Amino acid sequence: MFDTLEARFGERFTVVDLGCGPGSLSSRLLDRFPLARVVAVDFDPVLLFLGRRTVHAGPRRLTWVEADLRDPSWRSQLPVSRADAVVSTTALHWLRPPRLRSLYRELAHLLRRGDLFLDGDHRALPTTVPELGRLAHDASRIARRRLREAAPAPSWDDWWAELEKEPELRPLFAIRRERYPGGSHHEHTATVGAHRRWLRAAGFRESAPVWQQLDDFVLAALR
Numbered sequence: 001m002f003d004t005l006e007a008r009f010g011e012r013f014t015v016v017d018l019g020c021g022p023g024s025l026s027s028r029l030l031d032r033f034p035l036a037r038v039v040a041v042d043f044d045p046v047l048l049f050l051g052r053r054t055v056h057a058g059p060r061r062l063t064w065v066e067a068d069l070r071d072p073s074w075r076s077q078l079p080v081s082r083a084d085a086v087v088s089t090t091a092l093h094w095l096r097p098p099r100l101r102s103l104y105r106e107l108a109h110l111l112r113r114g115d116l117f118l119d120g121d122h123r124a125l126p127t128t129v130p131e132l133g134r135l136a137h138d139a140s141r142i143a144r145r146r147l148r149e150a151a152p153a154p155s156w157d158d159w160w161a162e163l164e165k166e167p168e169l170r171p172l173f174a175i176r177r178e179r180y181p182g183g184s185h186h187e188h189t190a191t192v193g194a195h196r197r198w199l200r201a202a203g204f205r206e207s208a209p210v211w212q213q214l215d216d217f218v219l220a221a222l223r
């Protein structure tokens with residue numbers, strides 16, 4: 001993703017990170033591009049708290065925005081009216097497809113011709129290859145398990161369970177439960193082909209995967 005950003009914009013650009021969580025992508029982006037500005041958007045009060053505590057880049061380079069991407073007015077909370085790029089990782093599959101299609105149209109308003117949207121997320125393989133789809137899904141699980149074995153880390157569920165024990169975070173967890181009644185698992189996956197059609201309908205001229213590992217893709221779209 002970062003190489004694609006550099007190829008398009010060089011070193012200086014403004015990027016909006018959708019579903020930024022604790023800033024996993026934003027912090028790496030700020031490390032790699034000291035002249036970049038990041039607007040990091042999320043609706044999880046716990047993850048935003050962690051991000052604000054752990055990612056330090058100064059207010060001119062990093063702005064945290066607490067906004068719900070399910071709400072069509074989310075853009076009104078941004079400190080910018082336009083950006084050079086929108087990025088996201090493993091977040092937009094939380095949105096139901098009709099909402100995601102509208103979000104793509106909203107992104108088209110945030111970007112100008114030639115600007116970029118880069119989304120790294122799980123995608124379903126086409127229904128014409130059902131057996132390969134299942135294989136890629138299972139292989140992905142194996143790859144994640146092997147990663148955890150190589151660099152021991154708690155699973156997603158264990159990590160949340162540990163965090164919830166922190167007394168300081170209890171009020172934030174209460175807000176989190178109201179905002180995400182379904183918990184932390186949301187899998188609205190669609191094929192790359194479906195996303196490309198939705199992006200085209202939203203006003204993006206070109207889109208294509210620029211990276212793939214099994215059923216994880218980075219989809220790039222040019223406004």
Ligand SMILES: C[S@@+](CC[C@H](N)C(=O)[O-])C[C@H]1O[C@@H](n2cnc3c(N)ncnc32)[C@H](O)[C@@H]1O
Nearest residue numbers: 019020021024042043044068069070089091094
């Ligand atoms: C799996 S985490 C990914 C976090 C980060 N992008 C990363 O790659 O580590 C998914 C993120 O999407 C955020 N998210 C899900 N639905 C959202 C919504 N409606 N509005 C804003 N953020 C949302 C969640 O709060 C969570 O931080």
